[in-house]
Amino acid sequence: MAILSVIFFLFNGSLSFLEFIKTHPLNFSIFSAILNVKEFPAFFPYNRSSLIAGGFWNLNVFTNQRHLSSALALLIFSFLFVLRSSKNNTLTLKSCFLIGILLGILPYWNGAVFIMAVVAFGTYFFLSIRLKPFKLLALLVTTILIAIPQILIIRGGNPQALISYHPGYLIHDQLNILTFIKFWVLNLGLGTFLIPLGFFLSGKEAKTVFLSFLSLFFIGNLFQFSPDLATNHKFFNLFIIISNIFIAYSLVYFFKKNLIGRLTLPSFILLLTISGIIDFFAIKNDPLFTIPDFPNSPDATWIKQNTPTNAVFLNSTYLYHPASLAGRKIFLGWPYFSWSAGYDTNKRETLRIKLLEASFGNKNTICTILKANNIQFVSIEKTNPPDFIPNFSFWENNFLKVYNNQKSGLTIYNVTRSCLL
Numbered sequence: 001m002a003i004l005s006v007i008f009f010l011f012n013g014s015l016s017f018l019e020f021i022k023t024h025p026l027n028f029s030i031f032s033a034i035l036n037v038k039e040f041p042a043f044f045p046y047n048r049s050s051l052i053a054g055g056f057w058n059l060n061v062f063t064n065q066r067h068l069s070s071a072l073a074l075l076i077f078s079f080l081f082v083l084r085s086s087k088n089n090t091l092t093l094k095s096c097f098l099i100g101i102l103l104g105i106l107p108y109w110n111g112a113v114f115i116m117a118v119v120a121f122g123t124y125f126f127l128s129i130r131l132k133p134f135k136l137l138a139l140l141v142t143t144i145l146i147a148i149p150q151i152l153i154i155r156g157g158n159p160q161a162l163i164s165y166h167p168g169y170l171i172h173d174q175l176n177i178l179t180f181i182k183f184w185v186l187n188l189g190l191g192t193f194l195i196p197l198g199f200f201l202s203g204k205e206a207k208t209v210f211l212s213f214l215s216l217f218f219i220g221n222l223f224q225f226s227p228d229l230a231t232n233h234k235f236f237n238l239f240i241i242i243s244n245i246f247i248a249y250s251l252v253y254f255f256k257k258n259l260i261g262r263l264t265l266p267s268f269i270l271l272l273t274i275s276g277i278i279d280f281f282a283i284k285n286d287p288l289f290t291i292p293d294f295p296n297s298p299d300a301t302w303i304k305q306n307t308p309t310n311a312v313f314l315n316s317t318y319l320y321h322p323a324s325l326a327g328r329k330i331f332l333g334w335p336y337f338s339w340s341a342g343y344d345t346n347k348r349e350t351l352r353i354k355l356l357e358a359s360f361g362n363k364n365t366i367c368t369i370l371k372a373n374n375i376q377f378v379s380i381e382k383t384n385p386p387d388f389i390p391n392f393s394f395w396e397n398n399f400l401k402v403y404n405n406q407k408s409g410l411t412i413y414n415v416t417r418s419c420l421l
Contacts, residue, residue, distance in 0.1 A: 004248035011276025013189040016042040016054035056233035058279035071110035096139040104146025124212040166224035198246030293325040358391035367419035383409030
């Protein structure tokens with residue numbers, strides 16, 4: 001059963017393979033097509049050809065979001081420890097405090113997993129009859145007290161960071177009972193039927209565990225925890241990890257029960273993993289490219305050798321910026337991650353564009369704003385134009401140019417020296 005659970009984790013059980021076979025005939029050529037696939041067959045809502053959010057259920061999530069993987073591991077092992085200690089009657093108040101401290105650092109680690117920890121342990125607290133209530137209560141209180149200062153720092157005063165009631169997850173704009181059922185049948189595949197079957201076949205303790213994590217499914221479908229609603233996938237990722245155990249249990253149960261269970265097991269495993277296998281090759285075939293950094297990049301090398309280690313750059317572009325590669329700070333990096341965590345990146349983006357366009361008019365005003373934001377250098381790249389056009393002539397005529405690479409198109413101006421003139 002454990003091996004099956006791992007296999008189902010590695011290869012998701014959604015029905016995205018149905019989208020794949022729409023464009024690939026069922027003959028021997030399909031094996032070659034799977035080996036060479038480069039895109040996920042379905043990725044709702046970014047690809048609206050189907051309701052399958054295939055891009056959220058495969059290993060790509062865990063390889064790209066390593067902070068999510070490690071935080072989930074901490075949560076799962078903490079829950080497993082409490083579960084086993086409770087069963088053996090060895091859970092101590094001291095260990096609950098220690099686990100509470102570990103879980104309490106999750107807001108800085110991964111905020112969504114912190115919410116999952118509170119919800120899962122809180123649900124277990126109300127459902128469990130083995131554990132003495134005050135011990136688990138001590139765990140929850142410790143977790144929350146350690147987390148509160150982090151939450152206030154990260155989310156305090158930012159209206160974008162507030163939790164809101166937003167039912168339907170990715171289908172909120174077309175939510176009704178039939179669409180909701182269709183969405184989850186397509187995304188859970190046979191798990192839609194095998195998960196409840198495994199639940200009813202399992203023992204009382206296993207049911208308590210499942211219900212504790214089932215709460216995440218409801219939370220993810222009812223509330224929005226960041227400006228990007230799609231990030232709720234993390235709640236479902238953990239729910240699916242736990243549900244895979246019950247899928248495996250139901251298959252093993254019938255495998256041991258009768259001949260039909262043994263004969264149909266390979267077919268069930270194939271249907272539960274084929275979408276994940278296709279997705280695996282889409283990840284494997286993802287193209288590779290290199291990014292020259294210090295000392296192979298002349299731009300990064302100059303910045304590293306000629307600017308203070310604490311220098312801040314007002315940047316016209318942000319992906320793989322040479323200042324970042326040189327270990328320096330840029331005024332605004334790729335905004336998605338900060339924005340989805342609740343920071344007001346739109347305000348900074350607006351200021352960045354206005355400064356580079358010199359929309360504030362005179363040099364003195366711009367110098368005042370640059371100094372107020374601790375910006376020592378301005379970098380403008382001409383060969384990689386952004387979505388706006390910097391006022392090249394303003395910077396050329398009013399600020400001291402200290403670096404220019406015609407090949408890469410990068411020009412750097414010194415703010416500190418220019419604003420003294």
